[in-house]
Amino acid sequence: MEKMNIGIIGCGNISSIYLKNLKNLFKNTDVIACADLDIERAKAKAEEYGIEAMSPTELLKDPRIQLIVNLTIPAVHAEVALKALDAGKHVYSEKPFATTTEDGKKILEKAAAKGLRVGCAPDTFLGAGFQRTRRLLDEGGLGPCIAGTVFMLGHGPESWHPDPDFFYKTGGGPLFDMGPYYITALIHLLGPVKRLSGIAKASFAQRTITAEARKGQLIQVETPTHITASLEFSSGALITMIKSFDVWYHHLPRFQLFCQNGSIAPPDPNTFGAPVMVRRVGDEDWKEAPLVLPYSANSRGLGVADMVDSIQQNKVHRASGELSFHVLDVMETILKSSETGRCLELKSNCAKPEVLPANFLT
Numbered sequence: 001m002e003k004m005n006i007g008i009i010g011c012g013n014i015s016s017i018y019l020k021n022l023k024n025l026f027k028n029t030d031v032i033a034c035a036d037l038d039i040e041r042a043k044a045k046a047e048e049y050g051i052e053a054m055s056p057t058e059l060l061k062d063p064r065i066q067l068i069v070n071l072t073i074p075a076v077h078a079e080v081a082l083k084a085l086d087a088g089k090h091v092y093s094e095k096p097f098a099t100t101t102e103d104g105k106k107i108l109e110k111a112a113a114k115g116l117r118v119g120c121a122p123d124t125f126l127g128a129g130f131q132r133t134r135r136l137l138d139e140g141g142l143g144p145c146i147a148g149t150v151f152m153l154g155h156g157p158e159s160w161h162p163d164p165d166f167f168y169k170t171g172g173g174p175l176f177d178m179g180p181y182y183i184t185a186l187i188h189l190l191g192p193v194k195r196l197s198g199i200a201k202a203s204f205a206q207r208t209i210t211a212e213a214r215k216g217q218l219i220q221v222e223t224p225t226h227i228t229a230s231l232e233f234s235s236g237a238l239i240t241m242i243k244s245f246d247v248w249y250h251h252l253p254r255f256q257l258f259c260q261n262g263s264i265a266p267p268d269p270n271t272f273g274a275p276v277m278v279r280r281v282g283d284e285d286w287k288e289a290p291l292v293l294p295y296s297a298n299s300r301g302l303g304v305a306d307m308v309d310s311i312q313q314n315k316v317h318r319a320s321g322e323l324s325f326h327v328l329d330v331m332e333t334i335l336k337s338s339e340t341g342r343c344l345e346l347k348s349n350c351a352k353p354e355v356l357p358a359n360f361l362t
Contacts, residue, residue: 003030004308007059007089009080010071011036011045013161014094017300018069019049026305027361028312031069035059056080060087069304070094074171078103081118085110090311092119092304095180097324099171101332101348104325111321117311120324122181123303125188126356127272128296132289134189134355136264136278143260145190145237150182150269151252156245158209158219165219167245168207173223174243175200175331181269182241182255183327184319189257189266190233191352192326197343198334200224203246229334272299294362305361318353326350 006022008015011034022029033052036042046053059065060083068084070077070093078098084091085107097120098104111118124130136142152174158164166172187193203226207219226244233239242252255266261281267274273296276289295302303319310317329348337344 001027002312003028004066004311005064006031006067006069006304007054007062007065008034008069008071009036009056009059009084010073010094011038011041012071012163014300015045015071017298018071018304019045019051021299021301022069022304023049025299026301028308029301029305032064033059033062060084060089065089067092067304067308073166074099074176075166075169077171078107081107082110085114085116085118088114088116090117090307092307092319093121095121095324096171096176096331097321097328099176101325101329104328108321108325117307117317118321119303119307119317119319120321121300121303121319122184122269123300123306123319124181124269124272125185125353126295126302126306126318127299128291128293129267129271129273129276130185130188130269131293131356132276132291133264133266136276136289137189137259138355142262142264142278142280145235145257145259147238148186148240148255148257149253150186150239150241150255151250152178152182152254153242153244153247153250153252155248156207156225158207158211160211162211162213164209164211168219168221168223168225170223173225173227174245175224175227175334178270179243179331180324180327182243183330184323185255185266185269186231186233186239187323187326187350188353190235190237190239192234192349193330193346194232194234195343195345196229196231196330196333196337198227198229198337200227200335200338202226224335224338227334227338229337231330272296293356293358294360306356309361316351316354318356320350320353322350323353
């Protein structure tokens with residue numbers, strides 16, 4: 001199997017799992033270089049994984065590299081993606097796709113003009129848990145999904161992340177940080193969003209860092225930190241969603257779907273292989289649906305591997321730019337709905353991604 005040469009830009013917290021998996025787990029990918037504005041950080045990652053360290057400019061110019069994995073902070077996702085496309089590279093970004101739909105459109109338009117692929121995290125929906133969930137729904141026994149709830153509530157990343165500032169800037173907050181996991185999973189299961197309404201606020205003007213490295217420093221909050229939304233999908237399903245960095249404790253389930261003939265509780269969409277629970281009409285209790293598909297461990301980079309396979313096979317990749325743009329549009333529209341006080345129609349659309357073959361790259 002032919003491997004595609006990959007370069008990673010951005011050597012922060014998330015880069016280690018991408019480096020590990022793209023070097024060792026997938027048969028069709030090979031990371032040959034990494035880059036960061038902090039060259040010492042790039043050198044440390046390069047030494048750890050046996051690759052080259054470069055500046056971002058050097059990496060983009062390297063003719064050996066065919067695909068860029070963009071792991072920079074959200075505020076510069078679009079800038080780096082556009083530079084990668086200008087350099088003639090395919091590009092796969094960490095979520096979100098961009099911080100505005102205006103920038104997202106620029107990425108899609110440039111990729112189309114240059115005949116290049118763009119993709120975006122999350123790829124957790126390709127893992128064993130959500131692939132099992134999708135198959136359960138597609139089998140039809142549960143009947144159509146009528147409604148559901150998705151909740152992600154906590155008290156922010158400043159207690160553990162070494163540099164949490166970007167979580168509270170434009171393109172951050174719980175909606176843009178964690179929302180892509182839930183919204184992408186929902187689109188994978190139910191198809192695109194048709195219309196929605198949202199209410200959002202920033203509960204606190206400042207956040208105090210409690211992680212040891214910068215303990216006591218303050219962050220000025222510039223984005224909503226508690227968001228509620230009602231989403232109507234093209235399939236007819238109505239989903240209630242809450243995303244918050246303002247809650248200390250709760251007992252709410254992360255993810256539940258209510259179907260005509262029963263209910264299903266998919267895993268945390270920030271994981272690849274947690275249990276899938278099902279309760280059909282007449283069942284006395286919930287039952288665990290066995291995970292029989294691959295990629296139940298932390299398989300970040302699976303979307304990259306699928307993108308490479310799709311480029312080589314000339315087919316549509318699953319964690320696509322169109323899907324990620326629709327997710328971005330949903331998030332931006334939730335905030336617009338809150339600002340205007342109106343229920344809004346989505347302007348974008350996307351296809352529901354195909355299921356991943358059970359034998360993919362195994």
